[in-house]
Amino acid sequence: MGLSIGIDVGGTKIAAGVVDDEGAIIARAHRDTPADSVDATAAAICAAAAELIGEHEIEAVGIGAAGFVSSDRSTVLFAPNLAWRDEPLGARVAAELKIPVVVENDANAAAWGEFAYGAAKHVEHMVCVTVGTGIGGGVVSESRLLRGAHGVAAELGHMRVVPGGHRCGCGARGCWEQYASGRALVREGRAQAESGSPAAAQLLSVCGITDPADLTGPMITAAATNGDPLAVELLEDLGRWLGEGLASIATLWDPSVVVIGGGVSAAEDLILTSAQIAFEKNLPARSNRPHPTFGIALLGNDAGLIGAADLARIK
Known part of the structure; x- marks a missing residue:
């Protein structure tokens, strides 16, 4: 070629x-x-x-x-x-x-890209979830990209996980990306920072800011990788939501590999560990079915x- x-x-x-x-x-x-x-x-x-x-x-x-x-x-x-x-x-x-x-x-x-040349190049069945401001993703099954009847399949971020939950930009309530994305991380981080607790004050200090409104996702991720307890908790909570959603996705497409990419994936183990724990806990018939492996996307932007x-x- x-x-x-x-x-x-x-x-x-x-x-x-x-x-x-x-x-x-x-x-x-x-x-x-x-x-x-x-x-x-x-x-x-x-x-x-x-x-x-x-x-x-x-x-x-x-x-x-x-x-x-x-x-x-x-x-x-x-x-x-x-x-x-x-x-x-x-x-x-x-x-x-x-x-x-x-x-x-x-x-x-x-x-x-991750299927052909990246973290899933050795498999025929994979799901890729990109965790950025929202959640994007794609599904490859039998080495074919899943597009659906009209080309709009695999809008993973808009799978509803909390009926009546937070309002999403798509107009629905309770979409997955409202709980397991960079936007969700910032929303929860700012809410915690506004509480005035010692842990919140420490997080703001580590991030070099005083106004909770200035808190960003990359700041929380950097603080977590440096061991800030509240930031670690926030990332682990995001990972839990991610794992719960992936358990539902696995029941639909049975991937052999789940690839996690996007800006939030920079936290790597903090996200992966809690995501895998939540995935194992929520996967139906988990003791009687093969489980996919989890990996971080390799190709970046x-x-x-x-x-x-x-x-x-x-x-």
Whole structure:
């Protein structure tokens, strides 16, 4: 196989890269994302790709976009952070670049990257959960990416775990990402910090701040890795919610590997240990079924780019 381009379209930045058939990125290009303009965003994507096409012989382009992508891998049906509504992005970019283009949900692309070249490259069945501001994810079964009838399967973060719970950005209440994400970590951290307890005061001091409103997820994660008791408790609680949700997911897809990625995964053992304990406790018929192994994603922020590039090669 030849070279392909993967493009990860974020709310503020478009990252593009030339990827070879071993998953290595051999060249990069970047553009800002004009998120409020459909035309300007498409133009920026084309400009980043054209820069790379001018220097390399490219056979296809894969675009990873946050949102619902049609089953034909061409139209962005809805994007929460960009101005795409039923946008024929694939056809539009292909017409400009004169090269085959496929569009994929960004979490699906990241999951495929970890499946093809990362933490799950040795298996045929895997689930990847990216724990960032929200929860994204993807499922690979029998070495095929699960897309569903309409292309919008595996929206893992919006599995309901607490009926009537916290309101989610999707409009529902009690979604998993309201309890096991960076947003949830910050919400709980700030609530604890506002209590005025000695443990809360210590956490704020360790983070170098005095106002609980200034507390961020990376601050809590850094404090936890340095042993702050309250920060450790907060990360372990997030891990518990993560493990409980993964137990439900395992009953649906029976993966051999569960890969955890995203910014919160930087805490590694603090997250993994509590997630695995909660998973084992909540897995139905746990003594009579094989259990998946857990691992941390290996490709970092490049997973979506690499996965999109590889998916562009698959007809």
